[in-house]
Amino acid sequence: MRILITGSNGLLGQKVVDLCLSKGLPFLATSSGENRYSKCPDSQYQTLDITDEANIKVVFDQYLPTHIIHTAAMTNVDACEAQPEACDLVNRQAVYMLAKASLAIGAHFQLLSTDFVFDGEAGPYKETDQPNPLSVYARSKYEAEQLLQEVDGLNYSIVRTIIVYGQGEQLSRSNLILWAKEALQEGKPLNIVDxxxxxxxxADDLAWACVRICEMEQTGIFHISGPETISIYDIVLRVAAYYQLPTDQITRLKSNTLNQAAKRPPRTGFILDKAMRTLNYKPHTLEETFALLN
Ligand SMILES: NC(=O)c1ccc[n+]([C@@H]2O[C@H](COP(=O)([O-])OP(=O)(O)OC[C@H]3O[C@@H](n4cnc5c(N)ncnc54)[C@H](OP(=O)(O)O)[C@@H]3O)[C@@H](O)[C@H]2O)c1
Incomplete structure (x- = not known):
């Protein structure tokens, strides 16, 4: 097995690097720009712009991976709404280029996708439920999923996930749990939707599932998330309760008061039966993971 990771500077990418190192799995980490993850040896890192087809070909032909774990994406949903062309290039067209390059070397291609492919009217969702994306980001991800079926003969998996959180180094953006914890600790006002x-x-559970799918040579769609579906407001309250932080700075809001550029699905969540049965996936509870955050 030789794993090529895209987006290794991102949160999930860093966790996949950790897992490959701890399991002794051969890997090449790639991301845009320089290596920003101190635990990833520079000798196992290469800059790869996933929107550059020639760059993809050179890196793939040199490393000859057997599996590609494709975490890189334009992940800010409101930025995608404002820049639909950039979003389409990174989240859809690049996937097609990477998938074709994977086919050419006979490698398994794994795409990270999102709960936002669903409209949130009937969550929690199973893998066979019908998507209905509501935003530019969500559509780009769903169209990328569909493109994989058009690459004849491609061996692929799709891992859909939901609000990924954890600790990383020099991330280009924070995540809900870390952000809430820091804001509560600093006594900053928080406007949270209920x-x-x-x-x-x-993120560590997700990385485990991504690698496990590759190791087991599984294909098709997998829903991978935490075990519990709750409101964003309740998530923040759970952070406050665990760390014994005051909640008086939290204001409870409805989504329609926020004026966010991208429309969000009201209720997602996943039915995890397939992942639990096929992969023996056992996600940690919020409190189990809080104990591991600094
Ligand atoms: N985070 C979530 O809540 C969530 C929820 C559902 C699905 N997902 C999906 O899960 C995957 C991983 O998410 P994440 O939270 O780990 O994302 P992330 O922390 O935002 O990392 C994404 C990485 O992709 C890299 N990237 C962006 N454009 C690139 C390009 N043209 N070439 C090479 N690399 C590029 C970024 O590099 P820079 O750091 O240099 O910008 C970044 O390191 C994504 O596919 C995302 O859509 C995430």
């Missing part, structure tokens, strides 16, 4: 329901996912 009408969006999600199953937050510990």
């Amino acid at each position: 009408d969006q329901f999600r199953a937050p996912t510990w």
Whole structure:
């Protein structure tokens, strides 16, 4: 097995690097720009812009991976709404280029996707439920999923996930749990919606599932999330309760008062039966993971 990771500077990418190192799995970490993860040896890192087809070909032909774990993406949903062309290039067109390059060397291609492919009217969702994306980001991810079926002969998996959280180094953006914990500790005001329901996912659990799918040569769609679907407001309250932080700075809001550029699905969450049965996936609870955050 030789794993090529895209987006290794991102939160999930860093966790996949950790796992490959701890399991002794051969890997090449790639991301845009310089290596920003201190635990990833520079000798196992290469800059790869996933929107550059020639760059993809050179890196793939040199390393000859057997599996590609494709975590890189434009992940800020409101930025995607404002820049639909950039979003389409990174989240859809690049996937097609990477998938074709994977086929050419006979490698398994794994795409990271999102609960946002669903409209949130009937969560929690199973893998066979019908998507209905509501935003530019969500559509780009769903179209990327569909493109994989068009690459004849491609061996692929799709891992959909929900609000990924955990600790990383020099991340380009924070994540809900870390942000809430820091804001509560600093006594900053927090405006939190109570009408969006999600199953937050510990990045280490997600990385474990991504690698496990590759190791087991599984294909098709997998729903991978935390075990519990609750409102964003309740997630923040759980952070406050665990760390014994005051909640008087939290204001409870409805989504329609926020004026966010991208429309969000009200209630997602995943039915995890397939992952539990096939992969023996056992996600950690929020409190189990809080104990591991600094
Ligand atoms: N985070 C969530 O809550 C969530 C929820 C559902 C699905 N997902 C999906 O899960 C995956 C991993 O998410 P994450 O939270 O780990 O994302 P992340 O922390 O935002 O990391 C994404 C990485 O992709 C890299 N990247 C962006 N454009 C690139 C390009 N043209 N070439 C090479 N690398 C590029 C970024 O590099 P820079 O750091 O240099 O910008 C970043 O390191 C994504 O596919 C995302 O759509 C995430």
